[in-house]
Amino acid sequence: MTIQSEISHYNGAQQPELKAVCELLAEQIDNTLPDADSKIWHSHPVWFLNGNPIVGYSKQKAGIRLMFWSGADFGEAGLNITGKKFKDASIFYNAVVEIDTAALQRWLAKARDIQWDYKNIVKRKGVLQRLI
Template sequence: MGLPKTSTELWHGHPVWLENDLPVVGFKAYPNFVTVLFWRGQAITDDSGKLNASGSAEMSEFKLKSVDDFNSDLFDGWLQQVRELEAA
């Protein structure tokens, strides 16, 4: 799946995927977890309840505390919605 129509760069020191020079998804590593950021994440339908609003804009985040927290089907669904949001 992924985000094939995006570019990647370090943005404020963190890996970020951009579409039309606007950030859409990125991550930030900490000693005990990794935060995955979705810039329009509050527009994503998340039946799992694992995305949390973050910051003052439309952002949402998901914290990976161990490899067991990663669910490829869940992430694929979120990325599909990101692609649809960016296409609209």
């Protein structure tokens, strides 16, 4: 599968080590979720299933933040849950060698199976409902 051109451009704009992290993440996400739609959303790459955001990454001070919108319910110790209101969880990477691809594959499978409805959060006035 070919990585969407906007995402390739985003990845290419990163410094070399972080570019490699972004490229590996995009490749893994695209290969594991071939039916997901991807685009630049709120200035960073995000993948959607049926219009619902499920995974994305962004450049932050601490490195590349890989975020799963419903990751708080994955039951995975490797993901950091920061908030209480939303169900997101994330992990930071600064080098390709830090990425455990087996764990990433497991998280991506859970991202497909465990979803909260972020697509309609505005319509529901900030209330999340479980989809799957």
